[in-house]
Structures are given as C-alpha cells and as structure tokens.
Amino acid sequence: MKFIFKLFMGLQVYLYRLSKGKIGSEMGSFKVLILTTKGRKSGKILSNPVGYFERDGGYLIVASNAGQLKNPSWYYNIKGNPNDVVIQVKDKKMKVKPEIILGEPRRSLYSWVVSQAPSYGDYETKTTREIPLVFLKAE
Secondary structure (H helix, E strand, C coil): CHHHHHHHHHHHHHHHHHCCCCCCCEECCEEEEEEEEECCCCCCEEEEEEEEEEECCEEEEECCHHHCCCCCHHHHHHHHCCCCCEEEECCEEEEEEEEEECHHHHHHHHHHHHHHCCHHHHHHHHCCCCCCEEEEEEC
16 A cells, blocks of 8 residues: 555656646645655655645645654654755745744644645544644745
C-alpha cells in the first residue's frame, strides 16, 4: 500500500511539473502546490503535493497528515532544513521562508482553516497532537 501511495504521489508531482500546474493544481475543492524540501536525515531533495490556502501574501499549509499520530515527514524536513524549502504554485517556482505556527497564534488561524475546509476539523479530532500550520512566504 505504501508503494502505491508513493507511486501516485510521484506521478502527481511529475504531471504537475510537466503541465506547469494545469494538471494537479486542484484536488476537489483544494488548491495544491508542490512542496520541495531537503530530507533532514537523508539530505535528499523530496517533493510532495500539498493543499494550501492563500493568506497575507503567502501560502498556508497544514501538517495534518490526515489526523495520524505523527506529523508528515515534510514537516520535519522543514524544521530540520528551513533554508531549503521551495514551492511550485502552478507555473511559478519560488524559494520560500517557512514559519511554523503553534500554540496561541495557531488557534484562530486553524479555526479559519476549518471554516474554509471542514475536513481539517475532523483531522484534529483523530489525534492528540497539535496540528501545526506552516506559513510560506517568498523570499
């Protein structure tokens, strides 16, 4: 199952890049960007399709991991290598500065996210961890 998931994600990243976002930039009601990070352990360059919200001149992503017990690996890569984060939004690639948002500053922002995409409220009920938000601003 993990192999099929990785294959699907790789195909989505490939088609997104090949079509400059004409394929894969939306998934249902979500806008999707390609998040590229440097592996905190491996040092490999890794890319993932991630849903986003435009806000305050940047891009807000949610490290929900569908409510799993652990954050997604890309979140740990951002924490470990914050200077090595690049995104592609449709045909536009940019190096970004990530800001991890937790605690009190996160509360009202997460409520806003849930108002835009109610499934994130469901994810929060599935886990005991605080689901981090990451704000990405072009450098």
